[in-house]
Amino acid sequence: MKKIKYFYNTNTLRYEKLVTPLRVRLLRVFGFVSALLVSSALVIWVYTRFVPRPTDKVMEYRYNSMKENYATLKSEVKTLQDQIAQLEKRDNEVYRSIFEANPVPDSMRVKLIEKKKELDKVEALNDDQLSNEIANSLNNIAARISYQRTSYDGIEKLINNQEAKLSSIPAIQPLSNKDLTRIASGFGMRIHPIYGIPKMHNGLDFTAPQGTPIYATGDGTVTTAGVGNGTGNHVIINHGYGYETVYMHMVRIKVRDGQHVKRGEVIGWVGSTGASTGPHCHYEVHINGSPVDPVYFFYNDLNAEQYDRLLKLAATGSAKSFD
Template sequence: MSKIKYIYNTETCKYEPVKVTPKKFLVNFFGFLLAASIMASGLIYVFHTNFTPLREIELSENNEVLKNQWDILNEHLTIADHKINQLQVRDDSIYRTILDILPLSPTTRNASIGGAERFSNLLSENLIAEDLIVSTYERVEKLRRKSYIQTLSYDDITKIEAEKEQMWAAQPAIQPIHNKELTRLHTTYGPRFHPILNIWRPHKGLDFTSPKGTPVYATGDAIVQRANYSKSYGFVVYLDHGYDYKTRYAHLFKFNVKKGQQVKRGDIIGYVGNTGVTEAPHLHYEILYKNNQINPIDFFHRDLSVEEYEKLINLTNDDAPALDAH
């Protein structure tokens, strides 16, 4: 039951009930609403100014964690980039140098990976840290590209190394007889006065003196091109090493290979003898490069150290006569 308000009427000298018109009621009602709204707004403002909502606190803490994780991620990317750069340097300046191949060009190494807009398109929303995200996308993509190029380079190196190993195994690189004491080399490469023919003529190989029956070795991996008897060479073996290299082993007592046979460096292919035009039992050894004889003295690097090579040169008499007619 609503209370009835009274007002004193000075004309009638009586208390009379206050009559509330609809207009006055509405004015009072909306006035109350306005005051209440102002008060509520003030309270909300004071609350937001002085207190942080729990949800906002939680989001802020998560944001800090994400920032730390982001920094750690970028540090890892920096370390990974540094490692890949080290691999590139090692690739170019060590592996490729050893194998005698050119380093990869900067153009190949730094092939374009596309612009930043490529990654902006990946973002479906207009994120606050868009630049940061795009730059990280770019860093990751550059790393992926560098890793891919490096992998291709290693594939190349592996393939070339296998080819080089095959070539190095094929090239003549040891002495054709056992000569650890370095005293077997009798006649060197160059012009000699021939004791049988009484004329000066080039000696196109090396003569190693050794007792009859001393084993003769293939000086590199090869295929037997010929193994036969020749009037001047006697029993002789021709080896084809590929890569434009061939070797000849003449005046053998006998050989134990046949045409077409594959031999490895160090395999016994025959034995020292005195067959053909010779003065004494010895091995006449030739190396041919592109079908021309060259000096074999420079092809003992798998057999002799630098010191042994120098000792061999010093122990050899360059004026010693040839023991044959080659």
């Protein structure tokens, strides 16, 4: 029940009912509503200012996570850049030394098209997708760098192996023969000097005074250093890679079985031991066990003119061999 208020009227000397004018009541309502709105705004401000919302916590967590991911990605990018720089340096050293040229991409337009596709793809991604995409790209780059490094290591091994192979291939004459006068009999069918019948001559005969040094024509390991019935004092060198050389009729052998020799090293001296009709060195080159014409393996100590002359001398040598 609404409480009725009275007041004492001094003019009428009576208690009269208190009636609040409509204007006053409206002002009171307005004041109350205004105070309520101001208080609400103040409470909301304090709440939003000092009380974190769940969404704010999520955003802060995502921000911190992205900040950590960015720092990690930045570090990985720096590492990958250093690795790529090292690979580029090795690439230049390897390919420039071999091909003496800098490889050029087949088409720059292809790269531009791919770059445009990547930009369009990146623009369509949100932050999380972008982070994941960057991480996947970095993992892919790291895997490609690792594979490329392995590839370059293989290339370096091939190069080192190629250097060893070039040092091992027979490439010089077994005797000093600068004036090209010492080849007496070439490769092919020749009349045997003792039996007097045509017989395959599997090497070259180099005539020289007894005691003339005989040189290893390539790096290798001595597999035989001894005496044979027809070969006399002879040496066989295994050069690896399927190559083998034979030196016969020495007066004396300098090397021993199992010894490693270098190209140009003296392995013995010219003689006439075994089935021989005079001091000379019978020299053979074998590839995978089959004899080949040694004349094609003198490219290291002859120029083009000398080599051409040597080919003619070997082809027009004596019809008889010395052994």
